Amino acid sequence: MSEAREEKAASIRHLLETEGDAVAENTQGFNQGRYESVAELEEYEALKDEARAIKEDAIERLPELIDELTETVEANGGTVYLADDAADANRYVREVAAEKEADCLVKSKSMTSEELEVNEALEADGVEVIETDLGEWVLQVAEEAPSHLIAPAIHKSREEIARLFNAQFDPDEPLETAEELTTFAREWLGEHIRDADVGMTGANFITADSGTIVLVTSEGNARKTAVVPDTHVAVAGVEKIVPSVEDVAPFVELIGRSGTGQDITSYVSFLTPPVESPVVDFDEPDVPFDERDDDREFHLVLIDNGRLAMREDEHLRETLYCIRCSACANSCANFQSVGGHAFGGETYTGGIATGWEAGVYGYDSAAEFNDLCTGCSRCVNQCPVKIDIPWINTVVRDRLNREGDDGQFEFVYDELVPDEEPGGVDLQKRLFGNFETLAKLGSATAPLSNWLATLGPVRRGLERVVGVDAGRPLPSFERETLRDWFERRGGHAASRERAAEPRAGRGGHAASKERGDREVVLYPDVYTNYVDVARGKAAVRVLEALGVDVHVPAVPESGRAPLSQGMVATADERASGVYAALAEHLDAGRDVVVIEPSDLAMLHREYERFLPDASYERLRENSYEALEYVYGLLENGADPDALRTGDEEIAYHSHCQQRTLGLAPYTRSVLEHCGYDVVESDVECCGMAGSFGYKSEYYELSMDVGERLADQFTAPETKDRVVVATGTSCGDQLDDLLRRDSRHPLEVLDPATPAY
Amino acid sequence: MSVETGAIVERFETSLAELDVAVTRTRPTAFESTLEEVVREPAVGTPLPFESISLPAWVDVRPTPATLESAATGVTAASFGIADYGSVVLPSTPEGAEQVSLFSELHVPVLRERDLVADVPTAIDRLGPRLRDGESAIVATGPSATADMGALVRGAHGPEAVHVILLEDGEVSDGE
Ligand code: SF4
Numbered sequence: 001m002s003e004a005r006e007e008k009a010a011s012i013r014h015l016l017e018t019e020g021d022a023v024a025e026n027t028q029g030f031n032q033g034r035y036e037s038v039a040e041l042e043e044y045e046a047l048k049d050e051a052r053a054i055k056e057d058a059i060e061r062l063p064e065l066i067d068e069l070t071e072t073v074e075a076n077g078g079t080v081y082l083a084d085d086a087a088d089a090n091r092y093v094r095e096v097a098a099e100k101e102a103d104c105l106v107k108s109k110s111m112t113s114e115e116l117e118v119n120e121a122l123e124a125d126g127v128e129v130i131e132t133d134l135g136e137w138v139l140q141v142a143e144e145a146p147s148h149l150i151a152p153a154i155h156k157s158r159e160e161i162a163r164l165f166n167a168q169f170d171p172d173e174p175l176e177t178a179e180e181l182t183t184f185a186r187e188w189l190g191e192h193i194r195d196a197d198v199g200m201t202g203a204n205f206i207t208a209d210s211g212t213i214v215l216v217t218s219e220g221n222a223r224k225t226a227v228v229p230d231t232h233v234a235v236a237g238v239e240k241i242v243p244s245v246e247d248v249a250p251f252v253e254l255i256g257r258s259g260t261g262q263d264i265t266s267y268v269s270f271l272t273p274p275v276e277s278p279v280v281d282f283d284e285p286d287v288p289f290d291e292r293d294d295d296r297e298f299h300l301v302l303i304d305n306g307r308l309a310m311r312e313d314e315h316l317r318e319t320l321y322c323i324r325c326s327a328c329a330n331s332c333a334n335f336q337s338v339g340g341h342a343f344g345g346e347t348y349t350g351g352i353a354t355g356w357e358a359g360v361y362g363y364d365s366a367a368e369f370n371d372l373c374t375g376c377s378r379c380v381n382q383c384p385v386k387i388d389i390p391w392i393n394t395v396v397r398d399r400l401n402r403e404g405d406d407g408q409f410e411f412v413y414d415e416l417v418p419d420e421e422p423g424g425v426d427l428q429k430r431l432f433g434n435f436e437t438l439a440k441l442g443s444a445t446a447p448l449s450n451w452l453a454t455l456g457p458v459r460r461g462l463e464r465v466v467g468v469d470a471g472r473p474l475p476s477f478e479r480e481t482l483r484d485w486f487e488r489r490g491g492h493a494a495s496r497e498r499a500a501e502p503r504a505g506r507g508g509h510a511a512s513k514e515r516g517d518r519e520v521v522l523y524p525d526v527y528t529n530y531v532d533v534a535r536g537k538a539a540v541r542v543l544e545a546l547g548v549d550v551h552v553p554a555v556p557e558s559g560r561a562p563l564s565q566g567m568v569a570t571a572d573e574r575a576s577g578v579y580a581a582l583a584e585h586l587d588a589g590r591d592v593v594v595i596e597p598s599d600l601a602m603l604h605r606e607y608e609r610f611l612p613d614a615s616y617e618r619l620r621e622n623s624y625e626a627l628e629y630v631y632g633l634l635e636n637g638a639d640p641d642a643l644r645t646g647d648e649e650i651a652y653h654s655h656c657q658q659r660t661l662g663l664a665p666y667t668r669s670v671l672e673h674c675g676y677d678v679v680e681s682d683v684e685c686c687g688m689a690g691s692f693g694y695k696s697e698y699y700e701l702s703m704d705v706g707e708r709l710a711d712q713f714t715a716p717e718t719k720d721r722v723v724v725a726t727g728t729s730c731g732d733q734l735d736d737l738l739r740r741d742s743r744h745p746l747e748v749l750d751p752a753t754p755a756y
Numbered sequence: 757m758s759v760e761t762g763a764i765v766e767r768f769e770t771s772l773a774e775l776d777v778a779v780t781r782t783r784p785t786a787f788e789s790t791l792e793e794v795v796r797e798p799a800v801g802t803p804l805p806f807e808s809i810s811l812p813a814w815v816d817v818r819p820t821p822a823t824l825e826s827a828a829t830g831v832t833a834a835s836f837g838i839a840d841y842g843s844v845v846l847p848s849t850p851e852g853a854e855q856v857s858l859f860s861e862l863h864v865p866v867l868r869e870r871d872l873v874a875d876v877p878t879a880i881d882r883l884g885p886r887l888r889d890g891e892s893a894i895v896a897t898g899p900s901a902t903a904d905m906g907a908l909v910r911g912a913h914g915p916e917a918v919h920v921i922l923l924e925d926g927e928v929s930d931g932e
Contacts, residue, residue: 159906177907218900220913245880252880264843264897270883287820
């Protein structure tokens with residue numbers, strides 16, 4: 001392994017060991033809570049649409065809203081400062097503190113203030129800064145950085161916190177339980193809030209029409225921070241502004257559910273500062289509140305720090321809709337294993353951090369962790385403002401690729417990898433991004449290529465030069481491709497005849513006409529065509545058995561492989577090629593059936609960005625996941641007995657992309673319809689995620705993620721079941737983890753398959 | 757009580773039960789005795805803006821920082837409640853309702869049945885004009901809580917318990 005890869009692998013290994021357990025337990029708890037909580041929310045989808053529309057509108061009108069908000073706050077008696085960058089914001093805050101002759105400033109949790117590093121700036125002036133959110137305070141004491149957007153100390157267990165507090169504060173009785181730790185923290189922090197001269201909060205939303213700061217919290221520290229001292233400073237990115245109070249409504253219902261899975265947090269504060277609440281002045285402990293005549297001060301520090309430029313950036317703009325709920329992190333299999341100290345940059349964590357870090361700090365900061373997004377898309381449906389988080393990661397990866405310029409081996413490589421990318425793309429990415437070329441070559445030279453790939457020196461070379469982990473069995477190429485096989489057995493003409501038999505059996509020509517006499521194009525994705533040919537053959541036989549005749553034309557790779565490496569131009573080119581190859585079939589009224597979900601997801605999601613609208617819609621409407629299609633045929637009267645039915649017990653793992661597209665239930669339903677007993681996994685991802693698990697720097701992480709799936713399939717009730725998986729890479733991962741063969745659902749249903 | 761109000765009250769009570777928050781319904785005439793059962797002394801409060809009831813003398817309605825800190829219970833009025841979530845909407849007032857609802861171990865919000873609304877959008881629609889008038893309010897749902905110390909603990913910086921007193925509509929005339 002190269003030195004850089006070894007370093008990365010070592011830091012991931014360290015985090016897996018030290019923080020992995022606490023992160024996994026907490027994020028999975030949040031994730032499960034979110035699924036349960038949103039399931040009870042009838043209007044969930046409509047609320048997300050509404051939330052999205054509000055953010056789109058607000059960012060569109062941002063300059064105007066900043067002006068409106070400024071006027072409103074000033075009319076209310078507060079001050080607004082629009083800071084260009086962190087240094088500018090910190091200078092302003094320091095001035096406020098200096099003017100108040102502040103000794104102590106208390107803060108409630110704010111990621112934006114972490115971005116500014118305002119604590120350090122104030123401390124340099126001799127102001128004591130105290131974090132009052134319990135999680136933030138733990139980190140302040142431990143001198144560590146947050147590892148999660150809303151639960152910053154998620155990587156720390158109760159035992160660790162107890163050790164930390166006992167060592168740091170030496171209490172009379174050592175602290176142990178969560179209750180004891182909380183009581184201790186409340187009292188310690190309460191003393192400081194009492195004495196504070198200034199309170200600083202962030203803001204989850206700010207309403208331009210009323211100048212209201214909306215804070216979503218559960219502990220109550222933000223409430224105290226804002227109202228106990230006489231001076232309140234709120235720091236917030238400009239993207240937090242929404243036009244009106246009423247616009248906050250959908251977010252109130254979405255934000256808690258999306259984050260920790262609470263239906264609503266304990267407190268949603270709507271503070272319109274300077275607030276009417278009296279100052280709690282412990283220097284005058286006996287003056288009743290109703291006798292006070294306070295002159296409260298309020299400063300709103302709005303932060304640009306790259307945001308207005310993000311707004312102008314077609315791809316990064318969406319990041320500004322983010323309400324930092326953490327759903328994308330909690331639903332991410334990689335994040336569940338390593339947390340934000342690996343999957344995060346200077347300040348922000350999880351999948352969306354790529355957008356924030358690139359926009360706020362620049363691409364170098366995003367480069368550190370951007371690869372950890374495998375594009376599995378599990379976060380996409382979880383985001384309350386419907387941000388295409390994988391796309392942001394892809395775009396940033398593409399831009400990073402274009403920055404790199406090492407040019408090594410380019411002379412050989414440009415021949416081997418006919419992509420659309422500049423020289424800077426790193427070798428590992430180019431290798432995986434051009435898997436089609438490799439597969440063609442591997443198949444043409446099989447079995448020699450497969451034998452070569454097992455040789456120690458070859459594997460060591462691959463690991464050293466391109467970072468393909470030597471621990472992973474490489475895909476084994478078939479000499480006879482699916483298309484070769486299909487042609488050898490007579491191509492479409494023969495398929496037509498085979499399909500006619502079951503049709504005739506069901507009442508002859510008339511019956512088939514009634515059912516539209518379906519013809520299908522089976523998309524020969526690269527894996528199916530060159531590596532996992534068996535499932536392609538099974539697909540052909542299953543479709544024919546149900547009376548559908550099949551075409552298997554030459555169609556280029558979907559673009560998924562290059563896209564996953566951030567090679568956007570190459571993926572775009574592939575999309576055009578795929579459409580061109582399929583257009584005539586679409587014209588002829590044929591349906592497109594796709595076996596590999598990640599390829600189908602290209603057609604259904606990403607092609608929207610690459611093809612003209614009409615082409616995209618046409619392809620999307622006429623393409624189906626294989627089992628979805630089988631389901632439709634059965635619903636329309638095809639005879640399930642033509643398939644391989646049985647009562648075997650199956651442990652089924654659906655593919656991440658398939659689940660995001662909402663297609664997993666079809667497979668289960670078809671299998672059950674055919675008599676099988678199905679138990680399904682409920683992990684977010686198998687950990688392989690295409691090429692991710694082959695990369696030597698991520699191999700251990702990939703296996704750690706995979707362990708969660710392996711655990712589910714080695715439990716007493718599943719350990720003897722037949723393992724079935726839809727995705728190629730899921731199947732590979734399961735083979736590696738379980739040492740039992742996994743099958744595609746089509747192979748289970750293939751009439752030619754013998755009993756297991 | 758109309759059928760609709762009845763359904764909303766029931767929904768509100770169910771939501772509170774899910775949160776493990778106590779609620780006592782009472783007629784205005786029995787308010788003081790109900791309060792006596794619910795409150796732990798010493799108690800502070802802020803004046804209730806409802807015509808037919810007021811806080812008894814044993815609730816200190818002119819709290820100071822010192823009495824605020826030593827009080828076991830804070831009693832304040834809620835402007836309205838949200839049935840779907842079991843939330844109470846607490847206005848900030850110059851008398852210190854925000855603080856009184858926050859500092860004590862037990863918070864007792866007093867809410868009139870007629871001020872219950874069904875859902876969040878209705879509540880926020882009601883808040884809009886008030887906030888545009890410069891007011892502030894807290895949508896509070898259950899006690900304060902944290903999971904930052906390794907397990908869920910009730911009572912972080914705010915109250916560890918909430919006990920809602922729901923005033924039946926009866927003949928009470930509108931105080932506004
Ligand atoms: S990108 Fe979406 S899911 Fe992720 S933190 Fe932001 S709002 Fe939440």
